[in-house]
Amino acid sequence: MAKTTRLKRTKKKKNNWKLFFLTLLLFILGGTGYWAYDILTSSQEASKKIYEAYEPSHRDEDIRISKEPFSVLLAGIDNQGGARRADMLMLVTVNPKTEQVFMLSIPRDSRVYVPEKGYKTKINHTYGYKGGIKSTIEVTEELLDVPIDYFVTTNFQGFRDIVDTLGGITVDVPFTFREVMTGGKYKTFYKGPMELNGNEALAYVRMRKKDPKGDLGRNERQQQVIKEIIGKSTSFGSIIKIDDVMNDLGENVKTNIRPSRMLEFVRLYQNIKDGQIENLKLEGNSRTIRGVSYYIPSETSIEDNATMMKRSLSGEKIDIEQEQNSTVTKSSH
Numbered sequence: 001m002a003k004t005t006r007l008k009r010t011k012k013k014k015n016n017w018k019l020f021f022l023t024l025l026l027f028i029l030g031g032t033g034y035w036a037y038d039i040l041t042s043s044q045e046a047s048k049k050i051y052e053a054y055e056p057s058h059r060d061e062d063i064r065i066s067k068e069p070f071s072v073l074l075a076g077i078d079n080q081g082g083a084r085r086a087d088m089l090m091l092v093t094v095n096p097k098t099e100q101v102f103m104l105s106i107p108r109d110s111r112v113y114v115p116e117k118g119y120k121t122k123i124n125h126t127y128g129y130k131g132g133i134k135s136t137i138e139v140t141e142e143l144l145d146v147p148i149d150y151f152v153t154t155n156f157q158g159f160r161d162i163v164d165t166l167g168g169i170t171v172d173v174p175f176t177f178r179e180v181m182t183g184g185k186y187k188t189f190y191k192g193p194m195e196l197n198g199n200e201a202l203a204y205v206r207m208r209k210k211d212p213k214g215d216l217g218r219n220e221r222q223q224q225v226i227k228e229i230i231g232k233s234t235s236f237g238s239i240i241k242i243d244d245v246m247n248d249l250g251e252n253v254k255t256n257i258r259p260s261r262m263l264e265f266v267r268l269y270q271n272i273k274d275g276q277i278e279n280l281k282l283e284g285n286s287r288t289i290r291g292v293s294y295y296i297p298s299e300t301s302i303e304d305n306a307t308m309m310k311r312s313l314s315g316e317k318i319d320i321e322q323e324q325n326s327t328v329t330k331s332s333h
Contacts, residue, residue: 049250051259054134058147065264069095069313072150073137074226076205077127079155084128086136086153088205088222091146093309098317099272102309103226104144104280105219111287111294112143122294133254143297144306147313150257156182158252160198162229168197169228171204174217179207201225215295216281223279278320280305 063070076088089106108124116135123143129135137148154162160182163169170193178188181203189204196204205225211217257265283301287294311318 050253050255052133052254052256054137054151054256056147056149059149063149065261066096066268069093069097069315070149071146071309071313072152073133073140073148075127075133075136075151075153076159076222077153077155084132085124086127086133087124089123089136089140090219090222090226091140091144091148091309093146093312094268094272095312095315095317096268096272097315098312099276100312100318101272101277102280102312103223103277104282104305104309105222106140106143106282107215107219107284107295107297109215109286109293109295110143110282110284110297111289112139114139115142122292144302144309146306146309150255152253152255152257154253156202160202161252162233163196163198163201166229166232168195169201169225169232170195171201171221171224171228173204174221175212177207177210179203179210214286216283219281220279227277276320280308 070093072092072094074088074090074092075086078085078087085108087108089108091104091106093102095101106123108122110123111120112123112126113120114126114129114135115138116129116131123136123139126136126139127133131138133151133153137151140146141148173189173191173194176189176191178186180186181199183199187200187203189200205218205222207221208215208218211221213220281301282297282305284295284297287296308318308323
């Protein structure tokens with residue numbers, strides 16, 4: 001009799017645990033479903049503000065984001081004082097199957113040929129032309145020979161708002177320096193991990209003259225901050241702020257990614273964020289031409305980076321260590 005009672009109690013205990021885990025599972029799934037719905041709702045509300053139609057000429061049909069490799073051009077726009085310049089440019093390729101992401105920063109002073117103008121100028125000036133981001137896309141494709149599927153542009157206010165809405169970001173400052181922020185206040189960035197708000201993060205990525213690496217150092221900090229923003233914005237803890245984030249996007253961001261598909265990007269990044277994210281460098285040197293300072297990208301560096309990104313877009317899984325060893329061997333000869 002006692003034994004039977006013990007068995008019943010044990011069975012009841014097991015059933016209670018099963019019920020607990022089932023309830024927990026339903027809560028998680030239900031919560032995820034709610035936030036997914038909230039993302040879609042917020043996206044649709046912001047769609048008229050952020051969506052800007054642009055169909056890449058090399059595509060005949062929509063990209064299956066979770067299965068097909070694609071590329072995105074990120075552009076930070078300086079529109080202060082009436083200027084319209086692409087102050088930050090970064091080309092990103094994503095391969096969902098191999099879970100590899102390549103990020104290539106393009107120095108703002110890179111000297112490029114602009115077909116519509118018939119002369120060479122700085123790549124950041126191309127955004128100010130009649131075509132806007134479309135002009136920048138065409139020149140970037142011409143420079144690297146890498147097809148661009150999507151673009152995302154944000155102005156400085158949008159950048160600051162998004163970082164603040166996410167509760168700030170943490171970066172590993174490579175060296176100590178002091179820089180002026182928007183509003184005229186100075187901030188000292190100390191070497192090592194630092195938490196930054198939106199205004200501080202903007203000053204951090206814009207500083208160039210005090211960096212011993214110049215444009216390349218600036219590009220490395222930009223890549224660092226972009227990864228932090230994307231990582232934090234796709235974390236579960238930040239999804240509860242989706243309405244605020246979408247409002248920030250709606251006021252300050254333009255993209256040809258349809259808002260109804262943004263959830264696909266969030267899911268994709270959650271799947272691959274622990275995969276390989278490689279920072280590429282566009283090597284070159286600075287040169288003054290007719291009194292104007294330019295960055296002249298190395299033809300070899302252009303070719304090597306372009307080849308790597310195109311291979312990734314073709315679906316190939318790239319052995320990074322092998323590629324780096326090959327580059328070192330090639331340069332030593």
